[in-house]
Amino acid sequence: LLLCYPEEAAAIVSGLKNTDVFVGESATFTCELSHPGVKNVQWWLDGSPLHNNFVTEISERDGMIHTLTLNDVACHDSGTVTFRAGSLISSAKLLVKGIFLLE
Numbered sequence: 236l237l238l239c240y241p242e243e244a245a246a247i248v249s250g251l252k253n254t255d256v257f258v259g260e261s262a263t264f265t266c267e268l269s270h271p272g273v274k275n276v277q278w279w280l281d282g283s284p285l286h287n288n289f290v291t292e293i294s295e296r297d298g299m300i301h302t303l304t305l306n307d308v309a310c311h312d313s314g315t316v317t318f319r320a321g322s323l324i325s326s327a328k329l330l331v332k333g334i335f336l337l338e
Contacts, residue, residue, distance in 0.1 A: 245273045248299075251318055251327035256308055258333050263304045266318040266325050271298025273320040278303045280329070281314035305329070 249267040256262045264278075278285040278293055278301075285303065287293045292304040301320070305312060308331045317326045 250325035253328045279317040
């Protein structure tokens with residue numbers, strides 16, 4: 236007799252957190268899943284998909300810890316960062332603060 240159990244659905248263990256940074260700094264977002272193997276992982280900023288390049292670093296560790304780093308951010312990068320993995324979604328706000336010099 237062989238018993239088969241359906242694979243447990245993945246869940247978000249630790250979601251994205253709102254982040255405030257200054258112009259020119261880097262902003263890092265991390266989302267941890269309950270187990271590896273989740274398909275269709277995608278990062279978004281205000282509804283636009285993000286891709287790995289010299290400004291946007293997307294990485295994955297052990298198939299469960301997904302990280303997005305936005306380098307050298309500008310004020311126009313402020314918005315909502317979204318992580319999607321299959322049907323799982325986590326979002327957080329990115330606020331890029333300008334530096335004002337007072338004389």
